[in-house]
Amino acid sequence: MKFVAFERKQQGTGASRRLRFAGKVPGIVYGAGEPALVELDHNALYHAMKKEAFHSSILDMEVDGKTTQVLLRDFQMHPYKQQVLHVDFQRVDATTRITKKVPLHFVGEAESPAVKTDKGTVNHVLTQLEITCLAQQLPEFIEVDLSNLTMGHSIHVNDLKLADHIKVVTHGKPNPVVATPVPPVVEEIVVAAAPAADDKKKKKK
CATH class of the missing domain: 2.40.240.10 (Ribosomal Protein L25; Chain P)
Structure with missing residues (x-):
């Protein structure tokens, strides 16, 4: 730009x-x-x-x-x-090394087994990632492929496909979660029990 x-x-x-x-x-x-x-x-x-x-x-x-x-x-x-x-x-310039936060772009979410088969949703735990690299090699964004995401499994930083020159800054966290599937919410309908026969007789009296 x-x-x-x-x-x-x-x-x-x-x-x-x-x-x-x-x-x-x-x-x-x-x-x-x-x-x-x-x-x-x-x-x-x-x-x-x-x-x-x-x-x-x-x-x-x-x-x-x-x-x-x-x-x-x-x-x-x-x-x-x-x-x-x-x-x-x-x-x-070509020699400037920088540390900067880069946005994450999530793709394949709708096609993932967690969403398509199990009707769950995906929680984007991280929306950007802090990286260190040469300024000339700074990516505009990092793509996160969710197409193979299954229920019960999360995508971590180590699962991302990054170029060799990019180093992730995790601030002491060994392998942070990037995205995790969430099961669908099941609504429970509670039906009130009908009053017992004895209770009806007591009310009539």
Whole structure:
């Protein structure tokens, strides 16, 4: 994905407030050199941030006619308005090694025996995975195949088919669960017992 940014010459709370009032978003680009202050058009940035790839892939940022490869590292939203207040980008090159969370895309769920045969559902325990790799090798997403999932068995991180250059960060957990099948809920209908004959006679008296 490619986007355009502009050099920002003023900094500080007052300058940032004026930028936001003018429909701009202040930002910073760091890594591989001196930090650079930038500003971006708010509406263009806001719509770009709705796309998953903007958060999980290398971006081409054009500033003054020069293109730099960056990653979105952080952003700040207004507490209740649909407004981006600030963005942080990181420069990357062929040697940059990064740790970043990548979204999981689940496929084959409807065809799995757990769903198709046993009428269960699948609980997506994880929706993203933190990985370490070279920035140039960062996948946009990781696919999780559920087509062979059966009731009573879960898919773990070690079951995922990952490229050799990708290392998963599990924060001490040896083999976290990614997805697990859940049996269908059986509703029990309780029928109240009819009153005994003796009870009927007592009520008539």
